[in-house]
Amino acid sequence: MLRWVWLARVVLACAILVAAVFVWNEAAPSDTLIATLAFAMAILATVGSAMHVEIERQRPLGLAFYVGQCALDLLLVTAVVHITGGWSSQFAALYILVIASGALLLPFRGGLTVAASASLLYTLDVLWLRPGAGAPFLGVGVQLAVFAVVAIGSGYVALRLRQAGSGREALAAQLVKVQLEAAEILRTIRSGIVTIDSQGRLLYANPAASELLGLDLRASTGRPLLPSLLGVSPQLADLLERSARDGVRTTRAEGIIRRNGEEFEIGVTTTVADGTRPDGSVTATAIFQDISDSKRIQALHIRAERLQAVAELSASLAHEIRNPLASIRSATEQLSRRRVVRAANDDDDEGILHGLVVREADRLSRLLADFLDFARTRVTRLDALDVGALSHTAAMLAAAHPDRGPDVQVQVDIAPDLPRLAGDEDLLHRAIFNLVLNAIQAVGADGHVFVQVDRRPPNGVDGSSVAVTGELIAISVTDDGPGIPLELKDRVFEPFVSGKVGGTGLGLPVVHRAVEAHRGVVLVDRLPKGTRFCIVMPVTPTVPPVSSFQLNPSGVSA
Numbered sequence: 153m154l155r156w157v158w159l160a161r162v163v164l165a166c167a168i169l170v171a172a173v174f175v176w177n178e179a180a181p182s183d184t185l186i187a188t189l190a191f192a193m194a195i196l197a198t199v200g201s202a203m204h205v206e207i208e209r210q211r212p213l214g215l216a217f218y219v220g221q222c223a224l225d226l227l228l229v230t231a232v233v234h235i236t237g238g239w240s241s242q243f244a245a246l247y248i249l250v251i252a253s254g255a256l257l258l259p260f261r262g263g264l265t266v267a268a269s270a271s272l273l274y275t276l277d278v279l280w281l282r283p284g285a286g287a288p289f290l291g292v293g294v295q296l297a298v299f300a301v302v303a304i305g306s307g308y309v310a311l312r313l314r315q316a317g318s319g320r321e322a323l324a325a326q327l328v329k330v331q332l333e334a335a336e337i338l339r340t341i342r343s344g345i346v347t348i349d350s351q352g353r354l355l356y357a358n359p360a361a362s363e364l365l366g367l368d369l370r371a372s373t374g375r376p377l378l379p380s381l382l383g384v385s386p387q388l389a390d391l392l393e394r395s396a397r398d399g400v401r402t403t404r405a406e407g408i409i410r411r412n413g414e415e416f417e418i419g420v421t422t423t424v425a426d427g428t429r430p431d432g433s434v435t436a437t438a439i440f441q442d443i444s445d446s447k448r449i450q451a452l453h454i455r456a457e458r459l460q461a462v463a464e465l466s467a468s469l470a471h472e473i474r475n476p477l478a479s480i481r482s483a484t485e486q487l488s489r490r491r492v493v494r495a496a497n498d499d500d501d502e503g504i505l506h507g508l509v510v511r512e513a514d515r516l517s518r519l520l521a522d523f524l525d526f527a528r529t530r531v532t533r534l535d536a537l538d539v540g541a542l543s544h545t546a547a548m549l550a551a552a553h554p555d556r557g558p559d560v561q562v563q564v565d566i567a568p569d570l571p572r573l574a575g576d577e578d579l580l581h582r583a584i585f586n587l588v589l590n591a592i593q594a595v596g597a598d599g600h601v602f603v604q605v606d607r608r609p610p611n612g613v614d615g616s617s618v619a620v621t622g623e624l625i626a627i628s629v630t631d632d633g634p635g636i637p638l639e640l641k642d643r644v645f646e647p648f649v650s651g652k653v654g655g656t657g658l659g660l661p662v663v664h665r666a667v668e669a670h671r672g673v674v675l676v677d678r679l680p681k682g683t684r685f686c687i688v689m690p691v692t693p694t695v696p697p698v699s700s701f702q703l704n705p706s707g708v709s710a
Contacts (some may be wrong), residue, residue, distance in 0.1 A: 154205065154221070157253055158198045161225060164192035164246070167234055172577045190231040197224050215258070222254040222266050244295060247274060248302050255306030263310060269305030271296045272623050343441040350434045352378045352395050360687075364418070364442060366411040385409045388420055388440060391639040395422040395436035406443070416444040476512035483509045537573045537580065540566035540605050546581050546604045550588035560596035562588070567606040571691045573625055575670045586659045587629040587685050594633035594683065602630045609675070609686050623691040632682040644676060661686075 169191040201221065205213065229246040234241050247270040254266030274295065344361030346369070348354055354377040357369035365384050372380070380467040381389040387407025394400045402422040408415050421439040544564050584603075591601040604610060609626040636644060645664040663685075667674050672689030 153253070153256060154201070157221060157225065157257075158202060160249070161194050161198055161228060164228060164232065165191045168235070184237055186231050193224070194228055198694050205628055215262075219262065222257065222262075223248065223269075225250045225253070226266070226269055226273060229270075230277055233274065234277050239389070244274065251299060252306045254301065255310045263307040264303055267299050271299050274299075309331065315688050332457045343439050345437065345439050346377070346392065347379055347435055347437040348392055348396055350436075352376050352393065352396065355435060361440075364409060364411075364440070366409075384411065385418070388418065388438060391420055391422050392436055392438050395438070396426050396434060398684060399424045399434060406702050407440070409442075414441055415527050417447055419443040479512045480509050483512075487517065533576060534574045535577055537575050537581075538570070539573050539578055540570050543584050543603060543627055544583055545604045546562045546584035547588045550585050550592055553589055553592065555589070557597035557599070559593065560592055560595055560601065561599070562592065562601045563601070564603045570605065570607065570625065572625065573644040573670075573689060573691055575689070576666075579666045579669065583663040583687065584627060584629075586663050587687075590659060591629050591631035591633070591683070591685075595631050596633065600627075600632050604628045605628070609688055611686075624688055625691055626686055626688050628684055628686040630679070630682060632679075635683050636676070637682070638678070641676065641678060645674070 168187045171187070204217070228350070229243070229250055230245060232243045251263070252272055255263030258266065278476060319560040341358065342360055344364045345356070345358045346354070346361050347356040353374055354369060354372050357373070362369045365381070367380060367384065378389050378393055385407055387405070391402050391405055391407070395402065401424055402420065405420045407418050407420055409418055418440045420438055422436060422438045425435050425437070450588045544566065547564045581685060588603060596602060605625070605627050607626070608624060610628050644660050646661065664674050665691065669688050670689050671688060675688065677684045
């Protein structure tokens, strides 16, 4: 604003001097003197004001400085009006510019004071210093009214501008405060934060990022970051590049940082901001932190949970083994006593005791065998399995078991064109065999067991909590027996929990661990008559589909 005022002042002073030169011989000596003095005063005052502003650049200008500028402009315009005819001068409108600039440079009252001063100087010049013949008092009054209207209007506009400016300054100050607080938080946060643009150039990195990566990221601002980041953390570089290039956001990914010959794990989250740059380009930000300690703590928790499970399992196993051992010991003691005192009719008692020893020994052997199966349930090798053929073989083997009732029907239905499944053949065979055998034993002397293999669980299976996604294979085993007791439904996969007389309670836990080892789930549903178990497992995408094993398009019966 001041620069424009200075420019207008110098132009006006020069114009007065040039006009005086052209009419030098005809102008009155007083007018020539006024023009010369006005030119000199305007040039000197403008140069002095500019030098003062440049020297005091870092300090705010005082109110007296602005008042002096307005007073100088009023005197200069009065001189122009005076030498150009007084009341008949065409340059009286220059007072309006001075009033408007005063309203913008000074407070509201200051603007009104400038307008009042302009009116006073104009009136004195027109009516006293250079009164012309027939000076129109009405015209002077109108001119003064215009000055007043301009002063009030300009003052009101200037007041609104100041209010808007003060609000903007407050907002700017608040924004600066927030930026400083955010910068302080980002500097002190222990997580590394790195931001790059779509070309991979580093835009921002906090000190924690430099410390974690072992790189001087502050000196690399504005330079490509990904090449140097690849040697330190390829996973972090890849996630950042994907986010910046494709706009892909990543949550809770993991990677490794190699620094000074050591490696430690990091957790990474990336986000993308569209149009945050002046050119509208995309920026990607990665937030990462050292999770080595949390990983070690997690491993310790898992180990503690496993040890606790082993302890509980050992206690249960010891309890289960103690019962048959007690029976065997009691029977053996009685046999030894009866050997000393043998009666004529003791042969029957010895046979009963002998049978008890054999039966309990068999039970103990079966319990230990099931426990070993449960303890060793893990994937030892992966093969491309034909799940249909595997399910059929396991079902037919279970159907040939001595525990099968004489009128029990086992039916197998396998969907066509099932894809191969990457898994451990022996482990899955045992899981399916155990489910079918449990169903056969549950139906008693007569009943039906239905085995179905398809790409999706059968209708009615409660899979709301299934975490398996993508292409699936579902193996369901349904029986029409009495069903699982309601109080055991939520505990059927716990070790040594069984609803069968003489059962070890390890068959279903073996099934659960086998399926879980293949990243699948086992679902159980109580039907109006009977029970349905359903194994749901994901299909490995790289294994090509094959024609499923089929003996009969409508199903296989035994």
